[in-house]
Structure formats: C-alpha cells, structure tokens
Amino acid sequence: MSMVRLDRLSRLTLFLAIPFGVAGCSSETIPTVPAEGSVTYKGKPLEKGQVQFLPVDGPAAVGSVDNGKFVLGTLEAGNGAPPGHYRVTVMSYQEVKNRFGETSSKSVIPTKYANPDSSGLVVDVPKEGNKSIELKLVD
Numbered sequence: 001m002s003m004v005r006l007d008r009l010s011r012l013t014l015f016l017a018i019p020f021g022v023a024g025c026s027s028e029t030i031p032t033v034p035a036e037g038s039v040t041y042k043g044k045p046l047e048k049g050q051v052q053f054l055p056v057d058g059p060a061a062v063g064s065v066d067n068g069k070f071v072l073g074t075l076e077a078g079n080g081a082p083p084g085h086y087r088v089t090v091m092s093y094q095e096v097k098n099r100f101g102e103t104s105s106k107s108v109i110p111t112k113y114a115n116p117d118s119s120g121l122v123v124d125v126p127k128e129g130n131k132s133i134e135l136k137l138v139d
Contacts, residue, residue, distance in 0.1 A: 084125060
C-alpha cells in the first residue's frame with residue numbers, strides 16, 4: 001500500500017474515531033432521540049459503509065451502513081442523535097487488489113460524499129426523532 005494511501009486511511013480512521021472518543025471523555029449525558037434510516041446509491045441500497053451526522057456544534061452522530069440501513073449513535077452505537085441540523089457524510093470502501101497482488105481501499109461511491117462541504121447532504125433531526133431518514137446518493 002502506498003504511503004499516501006496509508007496516510008489518508010490513517011487520517012480517515014482518526015477522523016471517524018474522534019466523535020466517539022470526545023463523547024466518551026465527557027461525564028455528562030447527551031440527550032438523544034431515535035435516528036435511523038437508509039442509504040441508496042443509484043437507487044440501490046448501499047451494501048456497507050458509514051454515515052456521519054455533523055452538527056454546527058456538539059457531538060457528531062455516527063452509524064454503520066449494513067444493506068442500506070443505519071442507526072445513529074452519539075455516546076454509544078445505536079443510542080440516537082441529539083435533535084438538530086446536520087451536514088452529512090457517507091463513506092463506503094472496498095478492498096481491491098492490483099496486478100501485483102497488493103491490496104488497497106477504493107471508494108465505491110463518489111468521494112464528494114466523504115466531505116461535509118461537498119456532499120450536499122443535510123438532515124434535520126426533530127425533537128421527537130426520525131426513524132425514516134433517507135439519504136439518496138447519485139453520481
């Protein structure tokens with residue numbers, strides 16, 4: 001694996017771990033509401049990946065995508081998200097081998113969705129929660 005790709009993966013891993021790590025350092029509880037939904041790419045459920053809901057301030061809510069479905073968590077997996085307005089990112093990678101047998105990760109969706117500034121995805125989580133959030137990804 002090239003050093004550039006390894007550096008990117010290291011930064012991505014750190015970026016994904018920060019929301020839970022920062023939340024885990026707090027002794028306070030964060031009020032959350034149920035928040036879950038689905039992700040489709042080109043009209044089909046996204047097989048696997050991760051979604052991040054990033055607020056203007058406060059903790060992020062993160063969820064793993066499995067067969068197009070996700071459940072958000074803030075302090076722990078699946079515990080929901082604080083009500084509010086979020087910019088959303090979606091990431092999905094698969095391992096591929098090159099002609100030399102080396103393995104690397106390749107995004108299965110356009111990389112614009114991994115950045116909250118370019119994803120174009122915004123979601124409001126109301127105070128009563130939302131169990132039917134729909135994220136529709138296109139090229």
